[in-house]
Amino acid sequence: MMGSLAFVTPLLLIGLIALPILWWLLRAVPPAPIRRRFPGVALLLGLKDDESETDKTPWWLLALRIAALAAAIIGFAGPVLNPQQDRAGTGPLLVVMDASWASARDWSGRIDRVEALLEEAGRAGRPAAVVQLTDLPAGDLPLQAASAWVARLPAIAPAPFAPDYTAATEWAGGLTGPLETYWIGDGLAREGRRALAGALSDLGPLTVFESGRDVLALGPPGFEGEEIRLPILRLAGPGTGPGAGPATVDVIAHGLDPAGLPRDLARLSVDLDAEPPEAAFDLPAELRNRITRFEISGIRSAGAVMLTDDALQRRQVALIAAQSEDETQALLSPLHYLRQALAPTADLIEGALGDMLLASPDVVVLADIATLSPEEEAQVVDWVERGGLLLRFAGPRLAASDVAREEAGPLMPVRLRAGGRTVGGAMSWGETRRLREFDDTSPFFGLTIPEDVEVSAQVMAQPDPTLAERTIASLTDGTPLVTRVGLGQGSVILFHVTANAEWSSLPLSGLFVEMLERLAVSTRPAIAEAEDLAGTVWTPEQVLDGFGTLRDAGIRPGVAGEDLAVAPLSPDLLPGLYAGGDRRIARNVITADTVLGPASWPANIPVEGLDVTEPRDLMAAFLAGAFVLLLLDALAALWLAGRLSGIARGAAVLAAVALAPGLAEAQDAATDDALALLATEEVTLAYVITGDDEIDEMSRAGLQGLSNTLFQRTSVEPAPPLGVDLETDELAFFPMIYWPVTADQPLPSAAAYARLNAYMRGGGMIVFDTRDAHLGGFGSATPEGRRLRALAAALDIPPLEPVPPDHVLTRTFYLLQDFPGRHISRDVWVEAAPPDAEQIEGMPFRNLNDGVTPVLIGGNDWAAAWAQDEFGRPLFPVGRGFAGDRQREIALRFGVNLVMHVLSGNYKSDQVHVPALLDRLGQ
């Protein structure tokens, strides 16, 4: 979209007339000749030019020069794109802003627009007023000089709620015109917007400015199975077509980590084009219970934040029953009905009491457990005192034990009479008992008692002065059914019946579930209802501002419960977290019934975008263009004169320098692939490049010799060995890496160590060779040994032992007991056998090391013994005479065994089981 073009000093454009004169001048001047020293000039004497082309300046060079000059003239004339045009208008100016959470996202854009409007008004000398509809001024319109408002603009912030248009219309009705109004809208459809627009346009002309950006908001969380789902509300801005905005947003679950520090607990990318866009978090209970809020990442708006309260949390309930469950059938299990009742709404853990207390459950359920060990009891008491809820169920064991006979004890609400009672059975008097209506002090007050709930057996409480206050549910005959006592910050509750259907039908009824819910054993309060909260006062703990920043509520006054539930958000009821007693309720900007719709305006009101079109000064562009053209001209002139070769080379060097990083990367990638291909097409042995050329060459020759031997003698047919640079090369392709240790080898970087450790964990083997034939003191004696120690310090090396005589290395291909290289030291170390390795019956070896030893450490200079030239002749002398040849042969055999061990693992170890396997097959 091109705007208009204007010039600051148009007179300079007259200079363009001079261009034809320049044309004529330039044509007359040919390029200067170049002088060259050249001995062959003697041969040139007497030759004639057959053409004289470069006598005159070529036309394209002329055009280039004229274009450069024209660009310079135009540039100095000062061209400006989109010159600022003035908005006409007189009289006082009113700027009203919706200033709601929906405008927070591009608040700075709005403020910029208001600033531009105010500055314009300031230039015209108009008084102005800026009014936030979320914060209507009391009294008269605060008309001031526009510049005063500009200074106050940074202090204006959006509110975390929607403006009340009814109040605003009333307020607008009290104003006197004429008044020109600019309305910075937030783009959302709201009740009463048209009425306010009407009221304002009655005062004078009204112009509306709206942002073209999307409005995004996060809906309230809901459970679907284990998943928490949050809908994402989206209102596509008028300036953006479908899919024009970001296709995905990140939703973050924010909370405290175990150390108590606030951080992101989970992050989810949500596709906005999905129907409907929704963030589904599937989190472990520990994490979920710690979430304090969800927010859309990168969007600063109160609507993009969803605070969470108790509704999101699930209690952790520890279940303990007396008997082992395998012995009884499921329906008779004391925990079956508890599990059924709690599983949908709570997280159940089962196990040993001590272990479960470590997980700090919210509730511990003891089903028919009579006694705890003194130690356990102390732990449980401690836990209850810190706020735990202990829920006990009676049962045959409790009835039979003499727990709480003499006194209640800390973990029993009441004293119990011995034996309990049975009613309504075949062998007893009376009828089965029903439950009495809950009285209003009971936490169960208000629950309806089904007709079919009957109690046929129970444990009986001793009459006691405190019994009445501790009873929270009783039978029709007045005997307590559920008793409760506080202990420290927590409480202990006893159901006088079993948790299964043995003594009563209570666990079969829906009442059981409701009772557990009331006892906050399983908690998931629905959205707080006004009548539930009536008469309570909630104090704000934290409140949101319009940008979605959570801040401490400070000394804000408390809020009535019914207001908290239903009243619209206002300056007195900010969104935030409200606490009352031990419950917390979050009030959010977005509720389940929030719908985002586009604002509609009366047709006669002009609606403009927010964007301020900046005047663009094109002078710099034109002058830069002229400069570039002049540079081109210089190059062309050089080229014409034949002097370009050296300069071109310089330019090529410059270009190469500029491109070098990219090229190097490309090259890296290419070499990586090449290495991968080289290393994976065949089995490839590798050695570590130490930086010492001689040693590297020996390693290569050694592995080449070993590869040749493998090729000749075994089915392993390796490719030529490769050197690996630990810093840059991928190691995973190589079954074995030979690492000759030199005294002055640099230590690999941390990244290289990480790769080495990953390599060894992934089944690779590193053969360290100190080449000093002296490993008696395990590395302390020689410089190489010390270096090996330094090198291996950061490696994840398992416990080592000298190769035991029954190690699988001794028999993977050849039967060997010595592992000589150029030296014949016996000290070769491998991963130690597990301590529980046992002798295999009838075999001379133990059942050993599953897997490949990740390291093999020795100092026998194997590469030198293996080394062969391209004709297969040994490169280095080994030993003397025949004995030396033998030693070389054994060294090669050791190499073969080594590679076989790496490639086939403990296969040969497993061979001992072949007789047993055959035996079994034969059966």
Place this chain on the structure above:
Amino acid sequence: MSDSALHTPDTLRSRSEAVAASLPPLLADAQHLAATVLLGVHGRKRAGTGDEFWQYRPAQAGDAYRSIDWRRSGRSDGHFLRQTEWQAAQSVMIGVDDSASMTFTGHRSRPSKLRRAQTLAMAVAILAIRGGERVGLTHMTDPPRGGQAQLMRMAAALMDGHEQSDYGAPRPKALPMGSRAVFFSDFLGDPAPIETVLGRAADRDVKGVVVQLLDPDEEAFPYDGRTVFESMSGAVRFETLKAKSLREEYLARLAERKDRLQQAARRTGWRYHCHHTDGSAEATLLWIYQAIEKVRA
């Protein structure tokens, strides 16, 4: 390349040694050396004048009595003569053109023609001295000599200072009869003098090699545009408006010049070789070595 385009006296010898190190000692053919009769240290595998014992041969009629070796003859019935091995040395004369045009190099990374010529000359000299021959420079008044000291003298003489003229030609002050000669130059000047010299040398039974050194730029003429070409001293100028169009004609003239040199060499039994300064000095040295050997008739 770290070394500069020109030699200094310090570097000339060591660099030449390095080049010469890769070849076996040069043994020039001694067939015609009877005339020069200058004794050298190397035997020619035949009986003749010299210090080393060669063989005993039975005395024949006509042998002087005093030439009979009585000690040997005393051990048997016949008479024997003691013969010594014939030892003779060759003289190799080396001419290096050090005129201004030889100092040209087309690129910093290439040695100048002069420097390459000096390197090759010293290499030939070193090879010859190792083979026991005598070596001299055509513009030195001293006769050719052997020994390491001669190398020092030659190196100093080669660096002695350049001729001021644009183009030089070999003007040997001394060419011993029957010796070998090697001339290094770019032969871009007047070709008449070299033809004369070759003719005179042939008269004196001197055979040898003409090595033409050219810079690759002289061979390719990679110039373009409006150019003023100057000789190295600036004495000769030539201006062209479009250098590229002269290329064909220049190359034709260069080829003609080479051909003329070749003709002159062939007529007189000499051999011609063209060396480019971007090529390897060793290859040319090897060629010179073989060429001097092949002169053996």
